[in-house]
Amino acid sequence: MNSTLPSLLAEQGLVILDGALATELESRGADLKDPLWSARLLIERPELIREVHLDYFRAGADVATTASYQASFEGFARRGIGFDEAAALMRLSVQLAAEARDAFWAEPANRVGRHRPLVAASVGPYGAMLADGSEYRGYPGVTRAQLAAFHRPRLEVLAASGADLLACETLPGLDEALAIASLLPALALPAWISFSCRDGEHVSQGERFADCVAALDGLPGVAAVGLNCTAPQHVPALVAAAQARTRLPIVVYPNSGEQWDGVAKCWHGVRDAEDFAAQALRWQRGGARLIGGCCRTGPGEIRALRAAVLAAG
Template identity: 50%
Template structure:
């Protein structure tokens, strides 16, 4: 198995992730109020998805995540799609991202000096399919075996695409992490697992982050771990907790600090005033290997992360 994250880090020393895909789609005028959320754009506005990927690449992202976070066989079946149609949509989502990446690299006026960005096939948690906010609670009442069965059909399709790796995002439950580890082992595909955390040390379901990360550390096909869609103020502590359980790369991509209201289907509360450039330097110093943003974090933040991350790594290299 080729480890694309480790290979990238060995060549560049850091990995800049993209920001919130749904956030950028909404800013371009897409209506994502449907329960399919960003996956709705695969049906209604695939060109907008391609444009959003391109904007993040131009901002400095080394890795873009596909619009498959909330794309499931069950969700599309409720819209009347046959299994073959859903399979094609999943494949097309990866094709859109790969095409955006390849077009970006062919434009040497903006890609000169950049390594070939990675494409991560995004896999959202069971709670994302439910569309009731349970990805921030993890209280599914399902076993790892149940969750394996739910995720397996989509996983099997995405594992056969040209994506560089699979990205399990906003994972709130240790049982879901168990299912992902088993799927990674069966498919032999490089995978990262990123957790949703309720505080400085615990997953949304109350499991210590160290416990969940140690589970991932034991599976060779899980090539990186992370935290995402958490308050940025928790990030330094969560990096420390993850690092105590693994030597694998750590990826962090917090949200804006606002809170998702599942009933109203909108973000509420005040955004945490984040200086993304300064925070990127702080998170690198704490032990992060990849940095980006999640919900309510757009290309301008990714550009700031890129500039500071590259500068920080150059400083370390020159001093070394």
């Protein structure tokens, strides 16, 4: 029997997500200096995407998040790619993750102590299409109706692609979350919604994270709510705020803790998989039920997280 997010949560208590896709692809030699970012490899090196998904499953991930974050009809159109081909590339992102999942699950040893993993189709924010970093600032001049019109066609393609759920991620503000939530009932596929946060209290656009979480509580199709692409030191306060305002499972997948230097175009700081896993256990004790990593986390962090969860019982 295939797994679902509710069944995994019921049986395991904690669902382990994967880590970063783009920065992991870069670490394997991929050139992502392109507005399409990791979606560029759907065209040029799809086999590398499949390989990373498989490595995350082997490391212990219960969910693969697809390479569709930056995949939008508008973004592909700027590269001369028409609607039908763009839709096919979006479906390919799900196919690659599903192929990796099926290859992992075909090995009997991988089934010991595990449930069949899920595939979450990544839905990046409007700001990802702009490719100017505005998913970390917001775009208050864009209306909720405009945001819904932007997201609808891609959501329809991804919802019909064979994914198990949608990962609507790195949203900077509430209007975009509500625009997406308004579309979910027609899609018949559950979604988690996660915000980028600038500190321990506010999402990137400035609203209080607790208010954003509360506004999504109980909306049809919203299966979990939380944060991603956020500094890990902010996570405990954000999880506590969410716990007080929602009955939904809380999803958490922050960055590694390193800092991006936009001038030098490099990361600074220390990356420590064991420390990341130790922090993740604290987030779990605080109430998070889906935990993984975002930028600069990789299979090492996910492997350490799964080992820590098993050791903690």
